Amino acid sequence: MAKSPQAKNAPAKRRTSDIPFGHDPASRLLPWVVAVMVYIAGLSIAGALVLSAFADRWESGLIGAMTVQIPPPADDAIDTDYQDGLVRKAVAAILETPGVEKAEPLATEEMRRLLEPWLGKSIDPRDLPLPSLISVEFKDGLTAGDLDLRDLQRRVDAVAPGAILDDHGQWQARLVSFLESLRLVAAVLVAIVTLAGLIMVIFAVRGGLLAHRQTIELLHLVGAVDGYIAAQFQREAMKAGFKGGLLGLTATAATVVGLGHGAASTGAVLPGVAVLDPTDWVILCLLPVATALISVAAARVTVLRALAKMV
Amino acid sequence: MPLSRRFRALKAAHFRAGFGGIRCWGAIGRNRLNETFRVIRFENVGMRYGTGPEVLRDVSFDLPDGSFHFLTGASGAGKSSLLRLMYLAQRPSRGLISIFDRDLSTIPRKELPMLRRKIGVVYQDFRLLDHLTTFENVALPLKVKGASEGVVRKHVGELLAWVGLNDQAHARPATLSGGQQQRAAIARAVVTRPQILLADEPTGNVDDAYAVRLLFLLQELHRQGTTVVIATHNHALIERFRHPVLHLEDGILSRVGEDPVYDG
Known part of the structure; x- marks a missing residue:
């Protein structure tokens, strides 16, 4: 079918901006x-998420458990049988306490393993005046918190005076406080980067x-409303924000995975590659969307405020 | 008359004249000259740029709907400044301007775009956007109005044919000659069928024969009812077309020629 002259003259369908942003160095550099910015923010967020996961892992290992220490005799006279007797009675008393599932003395082997880094292999912990x-x-x-710890203390004291109940609360409180500080630092960093x-x-x-300026004036003079001009800047800012966000996210992901591999090679002490769970990755993947939205909002407000000063 | 029919009639007249020597322009359409309605009114208008001296002083005049005026004056007399006030690119330092019976000093800023859409302007330097094609440049006023793609394609196609730029629809302004750029600028100025057409030195960069052809085109728009103001230095054209003249001298308006509504 032959095309009408109008159809023939019409430009191919493409979205051409009325403003030539491609010629503008600031627009080219923005992504x-x-x-x-997204790289720095992404690393901060990833760091905060890793710490949270780390803390959760420690905490879940400690919640629902506690340690009871039976001190050695005050005169430092080592009587293994006496001490073992105290431990057995304490275990029985603990098991009678409502809510307790299991109570097990720490095996000598395990104790040796714990002390080995400081005292060496040749030392038998049973020869030392150590608490059980x-x-x-x-x-x-x-x-x-769900247990009646006073009742438990009383029961244990009755069979092993001076026993200490350690529910890890103090250690946990310090850890939580430290992690909160780190999260705050990460949040401040993200806020600063967002502001920048x-x-x-x-x-x-x-x-x-x-x-x-001249193009904008021309658009005004042919009857463009401020919103029409602002929309062109918004589109450009959205493209730059999203493109920059994707680049930053790619760099962040590469760094996190690289660090994860490095951490995994150190052994079990540091979190490994899989330390960020899928939810964390979803959060990181939202960064380009967030930067695009923030860029759009910033562009709109800036343009509308500037245009309001024009005739 | 629908826009498409109007352009077809104009195009036919244009082709009859061959655009290489317009000899006869029949009266096309209805002349909407309405002496009682003043589309532009200036009362004691003064204007200065920043803190500089006044470039326009105590300018007062009325332009009736459907009139045709030349605006003359030496370079620096204030012609472009007067036009800038008329096409709402500038606010006066003092005095009263009303366009389409709307007082510019009281009109909210958000309503200015609607007024501007009724005013077509041919700039001295054309102001075509270099990164857009001829088609896109001409389509710009329709696009900002939110016209549908079909309407844009139809009207712009017709106008490009009218100004003889059919074959240059995809060309960038930089590749067009001065005359072609000027015709594209005229097409852009009239694509929304404005009620007022202002042209700043449209014959400044063309030879006399082309200037006459151009004036015939603008006169034809005037016959359709458009109020036309042309700033020019070309006295031969003014003599030939014999429309009322607004003459500026050092920013002060003085009357030259026949103009029954001038009260300056």
Whole structure:
């Protein structure tokens, strides 16, 4: 079918911006600046997520458990049988306490393994005036707060005076406080990077407004409303934000995976590759969307405020 | 008359004249000259750029709907500044301007785009956007109005044919000659069928024969009812077309020629 002259003259379907952003150095550089910002923010967020996962793992290992220490005799006279007797009585007393699932004394072998780094292999812990440790586990879903610890203390004291109940609360409180500080630092870092990114977008948009002042004036004069002009800057900011976000995310992912591999090679002490769970990755993957939205909002506000000053 | 029919009639007249020597332009369409409605009114208008001296002083005049005026004056007399006030690119430092009976000093800023859409402007330097094709440049006023793609394609196609730029629809302004750029600028100015057409020195960069052809085109738009103001230095054209003249001298408007509504 022959095309009408109008159809023949019409340009091929493509979305051409009325403003030539491609000629503007600030617009060209913006995705790279955003990428750096997203990289820093991404690492901060990943760090905070790793710490949270780490803390959760420690905590889940400790929740629902406690340790009872039976001190050695005060005169330092080592009487293994006496001490073992105290431990057995204490275990029996602990097991009678409601909510307790299991109570097991720490085996001599395990004790040796714990002390080995400091005292060497040749030392027998039974020759030392060390407290005996009883590992206590609670019934499913219970924590130390659910148990009557006073009753437990009383029961244990009755058979082994001076016994110490350690529900790891103090250690946990310190750990939580430390992790909260680290999370706060990460949040502040993300906020600073977001602010810096916002400022960069605002400067780039202002640069674009100056660079394309004549085009903008022409658009105004042919009857464009402010929203029409702002929409063109928004589209450009969205593209730059999303592109920069993707670049930054790629770099972040590569770094996290690389560090994970490095950490995994150190052994079990540090979290490994799989330390970020799928939910964490989803959070990181939202970064390009977030940067695109923030860029759009910043561009819109900046352009509308600038245009409001024009005739 | 629908826009498409109007352009077809104009195109036919254009081809009859061959655009290489327009000899006869029949009266096409209805002349909407309405002496009682003033589309532009200036009262004691003064204008200065920043803190500089006044470039326009106590300018007062009325332009009736459907009128045709030349705006003359030496370089620096204030012609472009007066036009900038008319096409709402500038606010006056003092005085009262009303366009389509709307007082510009009280009109909210958000309503200015709607007024601007009724005013077509041919700039002295054309102001075509280099990164857009001729088609896209001409389509710009329709695009900002939110016209559908079909409407844009139809009207812009017709206008490009009218100004003889059919074959240059995909060309960038940089590859067009001065005359072609000017015709593209005219097409862009009239694509929305404005009620007022302002042209700043449209004959400044063309030879006399082309200037006459151009004036015939603008006169034809005037016959359709468009109020036309042309700033020009070309006295031969003014003599030939014999429309009322607004003459500026050092920013002060003085009357030259026949203009029954001038009260300056």
